[in-house]
Amino acid sequence: MNIAILFGGSSFEHEISIVSAITLKKVLKKSNLSFIFVDSNREFYLVDAKNMKSNHFSDGAYKKDKKLLLKKGAFCTVGMMGLKEQNLGTVLNLIHGRDGEDGKVASLLEFNDIAYISPRVDASVLSYNKLYTKLYAESLGVKVVPYSVLNSGDSRDVELKYPVIIKPVRLGSSIGVSIVKSADELDYALDVAFEFDNQVLIEPFIEGVLEYNQAGCKTSEFELSIIEEPNKEEFLDFEKKYLDFSRSGTVNDAEIVPELKLAIQESFKKVYANIFEGSIIRCDFFVVDGEVLLNEINPIPGSMANYLFDDFEGMVERLITKLPKESAIKIDYSYIHSIQSAKGGKRQ
Amino acid sequence: MNIAILFGGSSFEHEISIVSAITLKKVLKKSNLSFIFVDSNREFYLVDAKNMKSNHFSDGAYKKDKKLLLKKGAFCTVGMMGLKEQNLGTVLNLIHGRDGEDGKVASLLEFNDIAYISPRVDASVLSYNKLYTKLYAESLGVKVVPYSVLNSGDSRDVELKYPVIIKPVRLGSSIGVSIVKSADELDYALDVAFEFDNQVLIEPFIEGVLEYNQAGCKTSEFELSIIEEPNKEEFLDFEKKYLDFSRSGTVNDAEIVPELKLAIQESFKKVYANIFEGSIIRCDFFVVDGEVLLNEINPIPGSMANYLFDDFEGMVERLITKLPKESAIKIDYSYIHSIQSAKGGKRQ
Numbered sequence: 002m003n004i005a006i007l008f009g010g011s012s013f014e015h016e017i018s019i020v021s022a023i024t025l026k027k028v029l030k031k032s033n034l035s036f037i038f039v040d041s042n043r044e045f046y047l048v049d050a051k052n053m054k055s056n057h058f059s060d061g062a063y064k065k066d067k068k069l070l071l072k073k074g075a076f077c078t079v080g081m082m083g084l085k086e087q088n089l090g091t092v093l094n095l096i097h098g099r100d101g102e103d104g105k106v107a108s109l110l111e112f113n114d115i116a117y118i119s120p121r122v123d124a125s126v127l128s129y130n131k132l133y134t135k136l137y138a139e140s141l142g143v144k145v146v147p148y149s150v151l152n153s154g155d156s157r158d159v160e161l162k163y164p165v166i167i168k169p170v171r172l173g174s175s176i177g178v179s180i181v182k183s184a185d186e187l188d189y190a191l192d193v194a195f196e197f198d199n200q201v202l203i204e205p206f207i208e209g210v211l212e213y214n215q216a217g218c219k220t221s222e223f224e225l226s227i228i229e230e231p232n233k234e235e236f237l238d239f240e241k242k243y244l245d246f247s248r249s250g251t252v253n254d255a256e257i258v259p260e261l262k263l264a265i266q267e268s269f270k271k272v273y274a275n276i277f278e279g280s281i282i283r284c285d286f287f288v289v290d291g292e293v294l295l296n297e298i299n300p301i302p303g304s305m306a307n308y309l310f311d312d313f314e315g316m317v318e319r320l321i322t323k324l325p326k327e328s329a330i331k332i333d334y335s336y337i338h339s340i341q342s343a344k345g346g347k348r349q
Numbered sequence: 350m351n352i353a354i355l356f357g358g359s360s361f362e363h364e365i366s367i368v369s370a371i372t373l374k375k376v377l378k379k380s381n382l383s384f385i386f387v388d389s390n391r392e393f394y395l396v397d398a399k400n401m402k403s404n405h406f407s408d409g410a411y412k413k414d415k416k417l418l419l420k421k422g423a424f425c426t427v428g429m430m431g432l433k434e435q436n437l438g439t440v441l442n443l444i445h446g447r448d449g450e451d452g453k454v455a456s457l458l459e460f461n462d463i464a465y466i467s468p469r470v471d472a473s474v475l476s477y478n479k480l481y482t483k484l485y486a487e488s489l490g491v492k493v494v495p496y497s498v499l500n501s502g503d504s505r506d507v508e509l510k511y512p513v514i515i516k517p518v519r520l521g522s523s524i525g526v527s528i529v530k531s532a533d534e535l536d537y538a539l540d541v542a543f544e545f546d547n548q549v550l551i552e553p554f555i556e557g558v559l560e561y562n563q564a565g566c567k568t569s570e571f572e573l574s575i576i577e578e579p580n581k582e583e584f585l586d587f588e589k590k591y592l593d594f595s596r597s598g599t600v601n602d603a604e605i606v607p608e609l610k611l612a613i614q615e616s617f618k619k620v621y622a623n624i625f626e627g628s629i630i631r632c633d634f635f636v637v638d639g640e641v642l643l644n645e646i647n648p649i650p651g652s653m654a655n656y657l658f659d660d661f662e663g664m665v666e667r668l669i670t671k672l673p674k675e676s677a678i679k680i681d682y683s684y685i686h687s688i689q690s691a692k693g694g695k696r697q
Contacts, residue, residue, distance in 0.1 A: 011675075016684040041680040043421055043460055056689065059682035072418055073391060079431065099678065100460065104470045108456030112391055112448065122452045123481075126474040133475070136484040140498075150488075199623065275547065327359075330447065332389040334407035336364040341404065 002318050003090020004032045005076075007106065009039040009058070013176050013197075014098035017303065019058050020246040021095050024304040026053050028249050029314050035089040037076065038063055039096060045069035045076065047087065073113050091321045094119030094301060098172060102300050103129045116324055118317070120280040120300040127276070128298040131202055132170045138295045141271045145295050146204050146287055153199040157191060164206040167191060169198035180206050207289060212296070213255055215269045216283040216306040220319040223273070225266055226309035227254040231285075246303035251311075264293045272298060278325045281305050281316075350666050351438020352380045353424075355454065357387040357406070361524050361545075362446035365651065367406050368594045369443050372652040374401050376597050377662050383437040385424065386411055387444060393417035393424065395435065421461050439669045442467030442649060450648050451477045451519070464672055466665070468628040468648040475624070476646040479550055480518045486643045489619045493643050494552050494635055501547040505539060512554040515539060517546035528554050555637060560644070561603055563617045564631040564654040568667040571621075573614055574657035575602040579633075594651035599659075612641045620646060626673045629653050629664075 008022035009015055019038075026034060036048040038058065046066040048057070057063055069076040075086035092115055094106050104125035110117040120128060127137045135145045150170075151159070161181075167190045169177040177197035179190035194201040217225040229252050232245075257265075269284050272295065283302040287294045299306075307313040356370035357363055374382060384396040386406065394414040396405070405411055417424040423434035440463055442454050452473035458465040468476060475485045483493045498518075499507070509529075515538045517525040525545035527538035542549040565573040577600050580593075605613075617632050620643065631650040635642045647654075655661040 011678050011680075013678055015678070015680045016682060019685065041678065043462070055685045059685040059689075070418070070420055083427065083431075099675075104452050104474065105456040105460045108453040108470065109460060112453045112457060114391070122456065122470065123474045123478060126452065126471045127481070130471060132488070133471075133481075133485075136488055137481075140480070140484055327447075330359050330361055330363070330389065332359075332363045334364060337367065337403045337407040341407075 002032045002321055003035070003088070004029060004317070004321075005035040005037050005089035005092045006095055007037045007039065007092050007101075008095045009041075010096035010098070010100035010106070011039070011041055011043050012096060012098035012100050013172060014096075015041060016059075017246045018095055018097045018101070019055055021097065021304045023053050023055065024247045024249050025093070025095065025307070026050065028304070028307045029317065031314055032317075033090070035087075037069060037089070037092070038066070039100065040064075043100070045071065047076075047078070071109060071113055071115075075113075075115070090116075091324070092117040092119075093305075093317070095305070097301055097303070098176075103171070111327065116321070118279060118281065118320060118324070120277055120282065121325070124276040124280065125300060128282070128300040130170050131168060131297065132200065134295070134298050135202075138272060143268050143271050143295050144292060148202045148204045151191070151201050151203060153195045157188060159203075161187070161203065162205065164208070166204050166206040167194045168202045168204070169194045170200045170202055171198050207287065211288040213257070213265055213286050213288065214283055214306075214309070215265050215286065216281065216302060216309045217269055217273065218281040218316065218320055219273060219278055220316065220323045223270055224310075224316050224319070225269065226283075226306060227252070227311075228257065228262060228265055229309055230255040248304055248308045251308055261288065261293070268293050268295060278323075279320070281320065283309075350380045350669060351383070351436070352377060352665070352669075353383040353385050353437035353440045354443055355385045355387065355440050355449075356443045357389075358444035358446070358448035358454070359387075359389055359391050360444060360446035360448050362444075363389060364407075365594045366443055366445045366449070367403055369445065369652045371401050371403065372595045372597050373441070373443065373655070374398065376652070376655045377665065379662055380665075381438070383435075385417060385437070385440070386414070387448065388412075391448070393419065395424075395426070395437075419457060419461055419463075423461075423463070438464075439672070440465040440467075441653075441665070443653070445649055445651070446524075447519075459675065464669070466627060466629065466668060466672070468625055468630065469673070472624040472628065473648060476630070476648040478518050479516060479645065480548065482643070482646050483550075486620060491616050491619050491643050492640060496550045496552045499539070499549050499551060501543045505536060507551075509535070509551065510553065512556070514552050514554040515542045516550045516552070517542045518548045518550055519546050555635065559636040561605070561613055561634050561636065562631055562654075562657070563613050563634065564629065564650060564657045565617060565621065566629040566664065566668055567621060567626055568664065568671045571618055572658075572664050572667070573617065574631075574654060575600070575659075576605065576610060576613055577657055578603040596652055596656045599656055609636065609641070616641050616643060626671075627668070629668065631657075 006022050008018045038046045038048050046063050047069050067078050077084040077086050104122040107119050107122045107125050127133045138145050164182045167179045177194045181187050181190045214229045283299040283306045285296045287296050354370050356366045386394045386396050394411050415426050425432040425434050452470040455467050455470045455473050475481045486493050512530045515527045525542045529535050529538045562577045631647040631654045633644040635644050
């Protein structure tokens with residue numbers, strides 16, 4: 002299969018997207034891969050597989066690579082002889098955070114009729130914004146971690162039961178997130194969060210909460226990963242985060258009772274269907290008093306959560322054959338023709 | 350001011366977008382206008398002002414116009430000498446329905462750093478889908494018309510109090526919408542609606558409900574239109590719909606008590622702020638038992654609801670100076686550099 006890994010972007014997670022892409026190069030062994038880098042200025046570059054090393058980007062060496070232009074039907078190089086279409090295959094959107102997860106990349110690819118693996122624009126907007134995720138999940142009958150919302154202009158004089166966790170409504174990878182243990186720490190944590198967004202969520206911070214991650218997608222049927230009980234540290238430092246985004250091994254299935262496993266799987270399927278079709282996502286759940294609560298949807302998980310699947314590459318291939326397509330709309334100008342004949346042939 | 354009217358699109362409302370654009374040509378008298386047509390195949394064309402007549406499009410004559418390509422920073426023509434940037438000014442997104450209202454056009458323009466008047470991608474997704482509109486409004490404390498949701502696979506054996514109105518969750522301009530007066534009409538109405546979408550809303554149809562439309566935008570402050578009491582006919586036939594999208598006169602302010610006017614204005618402001626910044630929208634409200642209920646958000650109203658404003662062109666100019674801009678994200682590769690030094694200088 003021809004697969005073009007699209008990575009980078011104008012995102013706080015630009016660098017970990019590079020790490021994700023390098024990892025997927027190792028994971029997708031049988032596929033014919035191309036690499037499209039989006040630099041911080043949102044220019045596209047076609048990167049040779051042999052240059053897929055982190056310093057190629059951090060040193061700016063990528064700037065000597067071929068620039069690409071996206072037009073209807075294909076990415077193109079621009080040369081002396083005009084535009085030249087590059088047949089790169091299905092795009093795998095691996096841009097974490099802004100651009101990749103907020104609906105922009107999905108829109109660019111959809112509008113230009115490029116086949117792609119990614120949440121579509123609506124699924125992107127609902128999962129990129131943690132408040133909208135809650136509204137969406139609740140509308141499906143999927144329970145969520147309780148929350149309140151604070152806008153940057155609002156009074157900070159709020160009654161809270163500490164500890165709480167403060168999150169900007171957008172952004173991933175714990176950026177701008179703080180755990181607040183008492184009222185005197187609140188102001189600073191809100192300042193930090195409002196640096197990144199004008200709306201924040203406040204949730205109870207549940208010490209030692211049971212946490213489970215479920216990834217999956219829908220090909221001809223649902224293909225669900227094992228359920229992982231993730232690392233419990235409060236925050237990952239850069240070295241651990243790097244390990245997290247460069248994971249390519251396998252992990253063990255969480256040891257949980259069958260009823261809980263089924264409840265997690267059912268919640269995942271409710272969240273996924275139908276708006277996430279075409280994408281591989283990871284949902285992070287908490288279990289509190291035996292109840293499964295959706296914590297977050299990770300619409301483009303680090304290295305696509307490949308390490309949670311037995312046959313990741315096979316699944317990607319199957320997904321490529323089942324990508325959703327917008328319905329065609331036939332425009333026959335019957336409406337304008339009707340107006341014109343109603344006007345007695347007078348053309349306006 | 351240089352303004353580029355973007356219209357057409359791969360949308361069921363393609364033709365009325367053409368009517369809207371022709372109308373705005375008459376309304377924006379002082380501006381230096383360009384016209385960018387998106388044909389049904391999503392190719393961009395630069396249309397001469399003198400060709401802004403409906404038959405130029407319905408006859409296919411537009412295909413002889415210059416094709417445009419959208420790249421970082423500008424729309425370009427493609428010629429013998431390569432790409433030539435066209436300085437067309439701020440884009441006014443006038444594509445009704447799919448492409449224009451679903452977030453795709455906003456994404457294309459945002460990603461490519463083109464200034465534009467339109468709901469941004471998140472506001473687009475929330476207003477394009479009538480179910481998400483309800484979830485969003487309810488989260489703000491704005492009351493909505495009561496509703497239930499039916500998916501295309503669901504049992505149709507539902508208890509309803511007739512009459513009801515059936516709406517596909519997406520699409521505007523009454524497409525796929527039916528009023529169902531008794532149970533034996535339900536099946537057919539659902540068939541029609543599911544032709545257009547896999548999810549429909551069912552709402553009570555309230556005969557003779559009081560309906561009020563409020564348009565506006567936020568420049569340095571809110572600029573609200575008069576409140577209109579719209580035409581009460583159940584459905585507009587094509588001739589009336591044409592009139593509706595080509596309106597350029599003025600209408601009278603609805604005769605309502607000051608308290609109701611204020612309540613409508615306050616609801617509009619809640620819905621608009623902050624995610625609709627950069628756009629001119631119209632909200633349609635019902636008043637039932639003295640309560641203001643949001644019926645729909647029209648993110649790109651027909652001919653931009655120009656006829657509801659005293660100084661539409663002045664407002665557009667003021668809005669152009671107040672368009673929101675995504676924050677810049679500085680990417681300094683400090684994270685990758687840290688990994689590299691942690692590895693003792695070994696580059697991976």
